[in-house]
Amino acid sequence: MFRDSGHLIRPALVFLAGLGMFLVIRAAVVPKHFGQYGHYRPGALDLVRQRPIAYAGQDTCVMCHDDVGKTRAAGKHAHVACEGCHGPLAKHADDPAALTPKLPDVATLCVRCHEKDAAKPKNFPQVVSAEHSGGALCNSCHQPHSPQL
Amino acid sequence: MIPGVDGFMYPNEVELQWSLLIVLYPFITGLVAGAFILASLERVFKVEAVRPTYRLALLTALSFLLVAPLPLQLHLGHPERSFEMYLTPHGSSAMAMFGFVYLWYLMVVLLVEVWLEFRPEIVRLSKSTTGLRRLIYRLLTLGSDNVSPAALRIDDKVGYAVTVIGIPSAFLLHGYVGFIFGSVKANPWWSTPLMPIVFLFSAMVSGIAAVLLLYVVSMKVRRAPIDMRCLDTVAKYLFYTFVIDFTLEMLDLIHRTYESDESFRSLDFMVHTRLWGSQVILQIVLGTLAPLVILAANQLWRFTEAARRKMYVAACSLTMIGIFAMRWNVVIGGQLFSKSFLGYTTYKMGFATREGLLPAILLMLLPFAIFFVLSNLLPPWEKTEKA
Amino acid sequence: MDIDRRDLFKIGGKLLVLASIGATLEQLTGSEPPSDAYKMADHWWGMIIDIDKCIGCGNCVRACSNENSVPDGYFRTWVERYQIEESGQPHVDSPDGAMHGFPLPTRADLKSFFVPKLCNHCADSPCVQVCPVGATFVSPDGVVLVDETYCLGCRYCVQACPYGCRYLHPEKNTVDKCTLCYHRITKGLTTACCENCPTQARQLVDFKNPKDPVHAFLRENKVEVLKPYMATRAKVYYKDLDGAVR
Numbered sequence: 001m002f003r004d005s006g007h008l009i010r011p012a013l014v015f016l017a018g019l020g021m022f023l024v025i026r027a028a029v030v031p032k033h034f035g036q037y038g039h040y041r042p043g044a045l046d047l048v049r050q051r052p053i054a055y056a057g058q059d060t061c062v063m064c065h066d067d068v069g070k071t072r073a074a075g076k077h078a079h080v081a082c083e084g085c086h087g088p089l090a091k092h093a094d095d096p097a098a099l100t101p102k103l104p105d106v107a108t109l110c111v112r113c114h115e116k117d118a119a120k121p122k123n124f125p126q127v128v129s130a131e132h133s134g135g136a137l138c139n140s141c142h143q144p145h146s147p148q149l
Numbered sequence: 150m151i152p153g154v155d156g157f158m159y160p161n162e163v164e165l166q167w168s169l170l171i172v173l174y175p176f177i178t179g180l181v182a183g184a185f186i187l188a189s190l191e192r193v194f195k196v197e198a199v200r201p202t203y204r205l206a207l208l209t210a211l212s213f214l215l216v217a218p219l220p221l222q223l224h225l226g227h228p229e230r231s232f233e234m235y236l237t238p239h240g241s242s243a244m245a246m247f248g249f250v251y252l253w254y255l256m257v258v259l260l261v262e263v264w265l266e267f268r269p270e271i272v273r274l275s276k277s278t279t280g281l282r283r284l285i286y287r288l289l290t291l292g293s294d295n296v297s298p299a300a301l302r303i304d305d306k307v308g309y310a311v312t313v314i315g316i317p318s319a320f321l322l323h324g325y326v327g328f329i330f331g332s333v334k335a336n337p338w339w340s341t342p343l344m345p346i347v348f349l350f351s352a353m354v355s356g357i358a359a360v361l362l363l364y365v366v367s368m369k370v371r372r373a374p375i376d377m378r379c380l381d382t383v384a385k386y387l388f389y390t391f392v393i394d395f396t397l398e399m400l401d402l403i404h405r406t407y408e409s410d411e412s413f414r415s416l417d418f419m420v421h422t423r424l425w426g427s428q429v430i431l432q433i434v435l436g437t438l439a440p441l442v443i444l445a446a447n448q449l450w451r452f453t454e455a456a457r458r459k460m461y462v463a464a465c466s467l468t469m470i471g472i473f474a475m476r477w478n479v480v481i482g483g484q485l486f487s488k489s490f491l492g493y494t495t496y497k498m499g500f501a502t503r504e505g506l507l508p509a510i511l512l513m514l515l516p517f518a519i520f521f522v523l524s525n526l527l528p529p530w531e532k533t534e535k536a
Numbered sequence: 537m538d539i540d541r542r543d544l545f546k547i548g549g550k551l552l553v554l555a556s557i558g559a560t561l562e563q564l565t566g567s568e569p570p571s572d573a574y575k576m577a578d579h580w581w582g583m584i585i586d587i588d589k590c591i592g593c594g595n596c597v598r599a600c601s602n603e604n605s606v607p608d609g610y611f612r613t614w615v616e617r618y619q620i621e622e623s624g625q626p627h628v629d630s631p632d633g634a635m636h637g638f639p640l641p642t643r644a645d646l647k648s649f650f651v652p653k654l655c656n657h658c659a660d661s662p663c664v665q666v667c668p669v670g671a672t673f674v675s676p677d678g679v680v681l682v683d684e685t686y687c688l689g690c691r692y693c694v695q696a697c698p699y700g701c702r703y704l705h706p707e708k709n710t711v712d713k714c715t716l717c718y719h720r721i722t723k724g725l726t727t728a729c730c731e732n733c734p735t736q737a738r739q740l741v742d743f744k745n746p747k748d749p750v751h752a753f754l755r756e757n758k759v760e761v762l763k764p765y766m767a768t769r770a771k772v773y774y775k776d777l778d779g780a781v782r
Contacts, residue, residue, distance in 0.1 A: 004300040007268075007293030008307060011261055014291065018256075022235070030236050031686075039239050040673035044683030045576075051719040054603045055728050077734075084595050084732040088602045112637045113593045113734060119617055119638070119648035120591045124735070157628040159653075159700030160611045166691040166704065226689015226709030233669040233688065244692050245668035334766060335662060335698035488700055489782035491628055 055083050056093035064096070068145055075146030076125075085109060085144070110138040156492025163494050165484045168504040170220035172480045173512060175326045175348065176355070176473050177217045182323040183356010184210040185259070185315060190386065192312040198382035204529035205367065206360045207266060211259050212520040218251065220512055223503055243329045254322045258315040264289070265308040267527045272296045285526065323352040330479060337412035338483040343401050350394035355472035357387045358465035363520070365462055373530070377454055381447075384461050388444035391468070395437055398475075415490035423485050423493060428478045436471015440464040574722045579677040580743040581716055582771030583730070584753050585652055587778070589737035592617060592650035594634040596729035596738060601635065603717060603728035610703040612714040613654040613729055618780060619646040626780045651781055652738055654729070655680060655701040655714035656762060656770035663693035663702065672711065678743075678771060679718050684710045698766045716740070743771075 031041040061082040062069030072078055083089055085104050092099040116126040133141070141149065154163055188206035190196045222228040235252075238245035264271075272294045275286035324345040330336075331344025361383045368375045405413060420428055443464040447457060481496050499505030592615055600606060600613045614633035619642060620626045627646075631638060634650075642648045657680045664672055664680060671687035674680050687710035694702045694711060705712040717727035725731070726740045741750035753759070753775070760777045761770040774781075 004295065004297060005303045007291070007295050007300065008303070010291035010293055011264065015256060026236050029232075034237055034670070037676050038673050039237070039670040041670070041683055041686055044673070044681060044686065045675055045718075047683065047685065048681050048715055048718045049722050051604070051715075053720060053723075053725070055599060055720075055731055057725050057731055079736055080734040081732050084599070084734055088599070113591055113595075117592070117638065118642040118644040118646075119619070119650055121588050124591055126591075157616075157630070160614050160630055160633045161694075161703040162700045164703075166694045221690075224690075226691075226704060226711075227687065230669075230686070230688045233671075233686065237670050239667055239670050241665045242668045242692070244666065244690065247668070329692075333662075333666070333696050335696055484695075488698060489628065491626065491782060 053090045054088035056088075056090040058082050060093050061089070064093075071143075072145045076148045077145060106137045106139050106144075110142075110144075114138075153495035153497065154492060155494075156487070157489060158487040158492040158494055159489060162484075162487055165481065165494070165496050167480055167484060168224065168496075169481075169498055169506065169509045170224045170504050170512075172473070172476045173220045173509055174217065175323070175352075175480075176476045177213050177220070177512075177516070178323050178326060179348070179352030179472065179476075180356045180359045181210045181214045181217065181254075182319040182349070183353040183358075184213070184360050185319045185356070186353050187357050187360050187383065187386070189312050189316050189319075192309060193316065196382060196386075198378050199386075201376045201379045201530075202360055202364050202383060204266060204527075205364055205524075207259070207263050208520055208523045208527065208529055209360055209363055209516075210356075211263055212516040212523060214251075214255055214259060215519055216512060216516045219515070220509070223508055223512075243325055243332060246325055250318075250322055250325055254315075254318050258311060258318050262308055262311045262315065263527070264291075265304045265311070268304060269296050269301065270527065282526075320349055324349045330483070335488060336483050337410070338416055338486070339479065341401060343397060347394070347397045347401060350390060350397055351472050351475055353390045354387065354394050355469055357383060357390060358468040358472075361387065361461060362465045362469070365458065367524075367529075371530070375458065377457070380458070380461060384444060384447060384457075384464070387465070387468075388441070388448060391437070391441055391444065395441060398437070412490060415486050419482065419486045419493060423495075424478055424482050427474050428482070432471050432474035432478055435467055436474050437468075440468045440471065443467075576676040578744055581678045581721060582657065582741050582743060582750065582773065583654070583716070583727075584739050584741050584750055584759075584773050584775065586737050586775045587649055587651060588776050589735040590615070590650040590652055591735055591737075592634060592638050593734060594637040595732045595734060596652060597633050597635045599728040599732035600714070603720075604715070606712075607706055610705070610712070612701070612712070613652065616651045616653060616781075617642065617648065618651060618778065619643055619648045620778070620780050621646060624780055626782070628782070647778075649778065651774075651777070652729075653699065653701070653762070654772065655716070656699055656768065656772040657714075657716055659769035659771060660767065662696045662698065662766070662768055666692045666696045668692065675718070679716045679721075680713070681715055681718060682711050682713060684708055684712075687711050698763050698768065699770075 031043065033042050034040070036042045037045075058069075058081045065082075068082075072080075072082075086101050087104070089099070089101055092101055111129050114126050114129075116128045120126055138144075151158075151163055184206045187199065188203050188210070191199050191203045222231060225231055234245055234248040238248065268290075271286055271289045273296075275283060275290050275294070278286060327345030327348030330339040330348075331341055333339050361380065364380070364383075365375060405416070440463075443460050446452075447460060452460065484494075485496065486493050501507045594615060596613055597611065597615060604612060606612050611633040614630050616628050616630045617634075617638055618626050618628055629638075629640075631640070638650075657674075657678060659674065659678065661674055661680050664674055667673075668690065669686060669688060671683045672680065672693050673683070684705075689704060689709045689711065691704055691711065694704065702711055702713045704710070717725070717729075720727060721740065727738075730736075730738045730740045739749070741753075742748050743750060750773075754773065757775045759773045759775055761768075761773060762777075762781070763770075
């Protein structure tokens, strides 16, 4: 019965074989649990969570440096994070001897926030540094952890 | 000040993400769709006059389709992971459908149709050649040497059915590329429901023009006579398709200008400055209006054969440039302006880099090399010349 | 040589068996991921930003860059400065994303302010919608993340994001973006940017926490998300956002 159309079965078989191979490969290669929470590999959540932490967070800093913490809490910089000025120090928090933090450069640090600028909120403390201190470093008058005079 | 940036761009927008290779990809799939539609003109719509280009169009479509995924692979950050689109396709992503549409079109439409069309030659050559060629032909027969009149009649019926399925498949193959752009609400240059249709008709225009050019060149190379009735008919269908394409693009332009929404001023400025050369000069004037005038002239007046041949070749060459420019303007143009509508950037094209000009040129030459091999294996002319 | 129906069924049957074995294998292998103290279902993360508190110091940009090893020239977060003419025409700049603040002074005669920007972790995210393979996704606790072992680097998501918050990592060749410091917030810390903001202009919020300040914030203030007409259900809410902000 298939004498004159029998040849058509052949490409069909080639396709079926291809489909079969594809399904086997797919079963072997698709990541485990793919689709568990949505159309993605749930292992990705763990991958992102495993990234190293660079900033310890102020709550961690005051655990050891509670004296500075108290000074800061009583002043205008109460809500300025330690690492906002001192840089990322999770490594130091993990092992204080392994990383000794360098003191920030006062000449460039303070003006980044406090240089007067029209776009800053009016009630934010800001000065024209050239007129304000006549070239003297900010910490020659202001104590950084409790800066109000 | 960032070099190449005027005004303000979001910091991550300065660098273009989709490069020359992404311009190339819709151009290539467009040629595939267009060539196939031309082939279907004869097979399904019984336009006898274009019969001489039937097999040529099939092989053209196949040559370009085989190259189509390559610019995408070169563009991917991780081409080795591209198989993931088959393993875990994301149902909401138009791009995920690419793998399956491509595979469907390649396997079921193009390969089956080419096989059915060339079976008599394949079987004959599997018996008459020797050595490596014989092995290739024997593999291509898939083990069957039944070319009796009854079998060939069945082939013809099945081929007809495949072509009928193939027409919407060709539309899908290229239409979804337009949808990939047209459905991005974040980009006002791309986001329009007209995009798939504009892409499709410009694809048909470029495909028909490509087949016409290839036909003329092939006949010249083989020193064989050009069937003018065929050429005139192809040019006529090119003209009709081009009119529709032009209308659609003008509709998009007029609509945008009239509605004049938030994005309009920024886009308008971009067209008048950074896209002036590629959009107004290359795409519209040289690539659309000039060929339309040439083709229209041939519908109104009768020129000599030699003049008509020259005009068709000129019109088709300009068309190919124009359609390429259109892809460029869509892809590159869509990334030259900021989504804040406050600035513009510049496209820095490399030369011998992964996504540079050199690989693009090589990728455009590759289909012709493949076509040369295919037409050597599966001669597109014997059938018509015997008749 | 023709194949008859019996052969066809034999071959087809073998292929079907192969396929079913494959599918079953996939279901059987592997075990459940281990549970820990952080339950994703208890959280729905977002951020609130108070424009009137931002001083454009760029601490957040530097902190994010340090915390997440953000490559030079690319930004997971950045601050824009707006200087607005009376006509409403804005002049916007963001020098190196405000990594070093804003060195050039602002014009005193124009309305001006700073706008910190980051990924909005949209609940109806267009970037997630277009990813062809499932490499980017909204986590069960509302954070839009990228699976860098799965991303192809096709950059469709970069095109689809209306806010310009994604980029291709130049070394990894995968797409990268703000993760809302997922590695920190799942351990009870706040994001690097919020931690280091000296004026608390930026604050991490958890909509599922009944004691979170976000509830009072949304109730008592005029708030807006960026590009609300994009309908992305963005979860970064701005207080006192000017209409000129793009």
